[in-house]
Amino acid sequence: MNTDGNRLIMSANIVAIANLKGGVGKSTTTVMLADSLAYHFGLNVLVVDLDAQANSSQMLLTEQGVHAASEQGKGTHHLLGQFLEGRKAMAGPFIMPNAVSIEELRAAEMKSERLGWISALPAHPQLRMDELALEEEWYSRTGTPTTLSEALARHFQNAFSDLLPLYDLILLDCPPHLSPLSRAGLAVADVFVIPTLADAVSSWGTKQFMSWVGENVRADLVNRSFSVITRFKNTNYARQTRSELQNVYLKDIWFGPTIPESVQVLTAMDRPAADSYDTFRGKYGKMRGDVRVLAEEFVKFVHARKWNESFTKVRT
Amino acid sequence: MTDETDQDAFTKLDRFFEELRLEMRANPELAVRLVKAIGAEVSFEGTLAVKLVNPRELAITSDEAGFRAAFAAMTLADIKTVLKAHNLASAVDMKGLQAPELIDMAYRRAVAKAAERNV
């Protein structure tokens, strides 16, 4: 974020995909956005997995790929080690430069015509242990969760600022709670993508998220939020709940498309192997229109808020 | 219980098993589930194999030779159908590959996926 006179120019470069509620589609939305922004808008996207469940990393790289990445010294847990040992903040060495599964992106790359790309700073289950160890260490030195979150956020800020010139967008897949790590992720984000389900408990989780982040991280959160209703089953109940979310409780938030519940999403997120590629059409099948609109709406949202130079379509 | 009601019960059981037998004939998926439920091993041939073989399960429950045998009698198109249906390969992955290469890929990926999921 830099200033131009008194006017704040915000950048939409770091996007946190977050909600306090678990299982609302954060990781799935992260991967769909990455694929669709890379495919349709030719963007160079970095996916950072801050969740020790490593779901978006698995979706992008497969589980074997997650382990292979870790063996090559890649992964978000190394950022914690770096922080703990007081080393200079640097994320570049921990990034898997290829997390692409879309054939069209790979084919263009082969012809040295890169047009849209995805890299990943993956998570590994080790992240959970490393975060615990960090907490033990920090609290034994009379630190608090808040000071730890703040110090980690500064570390991330430094680590990611070197990356900003290299990527169009950095997507942070956040875990469903407020650990120091996830708080640090929220603190460095410019924009929030908030997936939610159209049911009462998810509305509740979303409300909690909005009020906590609004009070503790971003006062202008409402203006920076893009919500997506996911796994939508077209029932009366779901339609009512969605209507309330969009027209009453979260009426000031930008809503992206409603993503239907579909088996196609499950198969799209289950990459057959780390060397498997599929066309965008093949990967998303009958969901491809929804995934395209997700990126289109997100880009509209970013433009409307004037955070960024314009992104233009490179593929239909 | 009188003799008469005994007879009645057996007749009814016979009817029950007859219905079950007929249903199993008509519905091989059900037959397979029932046979598996009593702990017997099942293997398939022909079009039934294409419909019922689960490569990930097979990768765990049988050895490599058994795995390959399940695909040996299948046509190229059938192998592709199985790989696609079980999300083990995309059309792009399978383009231009012949049956032996596809079976290699199926085995490699099924073993890997099953290992990921097996506790």
Ligand SMILES: Nc1ncnc2c1ncn2[C@@H]1O[C@H](COP(=O)(O)OP(=O)(O)OP(=O)(O)O)[C@@H](O)[C@H]1O
């Ligand atoms: N549109 C959809 N149709 C069907 N299933 C979906 C859809 N979106 C997500 N899912 C499934 O819902 C589950 C939760 O999704 P996901 O893991 O993306 O949520 P999450 O918010 O990241 O969860 P967590 O809080 O554990 O990180 C997964 O099993 C995922 O495959």
Ligand SMILES: [Mg+2]
């Ligand atoms: Mg997740």
